Amino acid sequence: MKIILLFLYVFVVDAKKFTRCRLAKELVDIKLFQKTFLGNWVCLIEQVSDRDTSALKVSPSGKKSYGLYQIPSKWCKEGKKGGDCNIACESLLDDDIRDDTACAVTIFNKEGFKYWNQWTTRCKKNIDFITREIYKCPGLIKGRSNRRKVSPVTDLPSEELKNRRKQTKNGIDRRIGNR
Incomplete structure (x- = not known):
């Protein structure tokens, strides 16, 4: 029991809830996708995890989805590297979003944004608004206000x-x- 609590404590301590601007900046810094898709990614993350790296959802059937992108266990493996992204599911719950983003980009390259129902229902039509809001973030785009x-x-x-x-x-x- 103590080991489980310690394990959960480590992930809670390393978890992060991003602001919209901070999330956008981190995604740009990672450089795993084109900036033209930034609004899509930010909207998706807001809809599926509310920008919380420790988000863990369990469906009534017991299927789990992990982290910022709510990546299902088909793409990762609990306790060790595995799945289609060759990643441990638990590593999707910490504040290092590089591996999460790499896995999400892998999913996107195979399935597109339509893989995430929330993107289709909530982001697809509102992407211009989200994108305009993101580009108001100070320091996000080099060559703007802090140039x-x-x-x-x-x-x-x-x-x-x-x-x-x-x-x-x-x-x-x-x-x-x-x-």
């Missing part, structure tokens, strides 16, 4: 930068000398 100013001078290779500075200095010296 540093690009200077045509300071972003040059050092040798070219030195030459331009020298030319500018010479031009200023000539103008001052001509007065």
